[in-house]
Amino acid sequence: MAPVGPRSGDAIFSSIDRVNAELFTLTYGAIVRQLLTDLEDVDEVNKQLDQMGYNIGIRLIDEFLAKSGVSRCVDFKETAEMIAKVGFKMFLGVTASVSSWDADGTCCSIILEDNPLVDFVELPDTCQGLYYCNVLSGVIRGALEMVSMKTEVTWTRDALRGDDAYELQVKLLKQVAEEYPYKDDE
Amino acid sequence: MIGVGKMKQYSNVLDKPLSKGKQEVSLSAFAFLFSELVQYNQTQVDNIAELERRLEDAGYAVGSRVLELLCNREKGNRRETRLLGILSFVHSTVWKVLFGKVADSLEKGTEHEDEYMISEKELLVNRFISIPKDMGTFNCGAFVAGIVKGVLDNAGFPAVVTAHFVPIEGQQRPRTTILIKFADEVLKREARLSQ
Numbered sequence: 538m539a540p541v542g543p544r545s546g547d548a549i550f551s552s553i554d555r556v557n558a559e560l561f562t563l564t565y566g567a568i569v570r571q572l573l574t575d576l577e578d579v580d581e582v583n584k585q586l587d588q589m590g591y592n593i594g595i596r597l598i599d600e601f602l603a604k605s606g607v608s609r610c611v612d613f614k615e616t617a618e619m620i621a622k623v624g625f626k627m628f629l630g631v632t633a634s635v636s637s638w639d640a641d642g643t644c645c646s647i648i649l650e651d652n653p654l655v656d657f658v659e660l661p662d663t664c665q666g667l668y669y670c671n672v673l674s675g676v677i678r679g680a681l682e683m684v685s686m687k688t689e690v691t692w693t694r695d696a697l698r699g700d701d702a703y704e705l706q707v708k709l710l711k712q713v714a715e716e717y718p719y720k721d722d723e
Numbered sequence: 724m725i726g727v728g729k730m731k732q733y734s735n736v737l738d739k740p741l742s743k744g745k746q747e748v749s750l751s752a753f754a755f756l757f758s759e760l761v762q763y764n765q766t767q768v769d770n771i772a773e774l775e776r777r778l779e780d781a782g783y784a785v786g787s788r789v790l791e792l793l794c795n796r797e798k799g800n801r802r803e804t805r806l807l808g809i810l811s812f813v814h815s816t817v818w819k820v821l822f823g824k825v826a827d828s829l830e831k832g833t834e835h836e837d838e839y840m841i842s843e844k845e846l847l848v849n850r851f852i853s854i855p856k857d858m859g860t861f862n863c864g865a866f867v868a869g870i871v872k873g874v875l876d877n878a879g880f881p882a883v884v885t886a887h888f889v890p891i892e893g894q895q896r897p898r899t900t901i902l903i904k905f906a907d908e909v910l911k912r913e914a915r916l917s918q
Contacts, residue, residue, distance in 0.1 A: 550749065553749055553750065553751070554749070554750035554751075555747040555748065555749055555750055556747060556748060556749075556750050556753045556822075556823065556847065557744065557746075557747060557820060557821060557822075557823060558744075558746035558747055558748045559742075559744055559746075559789075559792070559820065559821070560753065560785075560820075560821045560822070561748045561752060561753050561756065563784075563785040563788055563789065564753070564756060564757065564760065564781070564785060565756060566784070566785075566788075567760070567781040567782070567784040567785050568756070568759070568760050568763070568781065570781075570784055571760075571763075571764075571777070571780070571781055572763075575767060585763070589759040589763065592759060592762070593755040593756070593759060596755065597751070597755060600751055627749060628748065628749045628751065628752040629748050629749070629752055630746065630747055630748050630749070653746060653748055656742060657736060657788070657792075658736065659735070659736045672756075
């Protein structure tokens with residue numbers, strides 16, 4: 538059978554099980570609130586959220602590859618488009634756009650117009666250093682690491698901190714060559 | 724200094740129109756997130772009771788917000804003041820919005836006057852969870868119990884709410900029962916209102 542081509546994010550999203558976004562939003566809010574109470578330091582909370590995202594990312598990539606039918610991307614540009622157009626749609630039901638490429642095509646911005654994590658959210662003055670959506674950057678970093686790409690993901694714009702959109706900068710640090718795991722056979 | 728640097732532009736959440744609650748995310752996105760919630764809390768406790776309490780705590784935060792949201796959106800800024808009213812609000816309205824369906828059943832406890840049970844054959848949060856043997860009676864439904872408690876407490880019906888697995892004959896997976904035990908004052912008030 539010929540390999541199935543990549544499906545659009547919309548088609549996948551409409552065919553999988555979904556839950557109300559409010560349950561998701563409020564649950565995420567409860568997590569952030571717990572972390573703030575436990576760790577008492579916004580930098581630590583940022584770190585923990587990123588770690589949680591990373592944990593999710595390394596598992597989520599399997600489901601992404603299985604359900605999207607996406608095969609190997611030819612370059613990082615295609616990878617970024619995949620994340621924005623298929624990945625975000627498939628899991629969060631929103632689309633994102635890619636822009637601000639640098640000259641050698643290893644650094645770009647993913648801009649989210651719609652962000653289900655932040656409904657009902659307002660950062661109080663005591664949490665101004667918080668990257669509320671830091672879980673997302675961890676997810677992207679974790680997922681890409683599983684497909685041999687070391688990346689650095691940082692927030693460049695955050696509407697909760699007064700910017701006009703949510704923008705993640707994704708920078709490709711290193712493409713790890715795939716090696717056959719010889720050690721397993723020893 | 725005023726007018727220098729980036730101005731903080733709070734778009735006040737209360738000024739925004741309330742969403743209709745029709746947006747959805749994938750079930751796996753929620754499952755991944757919930758799993759992280761459970762795993763994180765496991766690192767913060769030394770026993771099962773404590774873990775359940777922490778999950779309940781997280782759920783409580785969701786419940787209190789859900790009550791406010793739904794009373795406003797679904798009930799025209801009214802909230803139930805009678806026992807059966809609030810129970811059916813939880814069983815129908817809250818469940819439908821959060822889990823996409825009405826809960827499987829709502830029953831009154833047979834042994835105690837102050838106990839009610841909401842049962843669900845396959846509770847959303849337990850769908851991808853299997854409990855390791857060494858964790859005994861631990862039930863991630865504690866999170867949902869917390870939601871229910873959050874709704875009831877904030878509506879003026881303080882109660883102790885717990886989640887339990889109940890085996891069903893002929894089924895591999897047990898169902899989850901959310902047991903609600905109302906505080907004395909709630910029953911006294913209810914009796915007075917019924918006169």
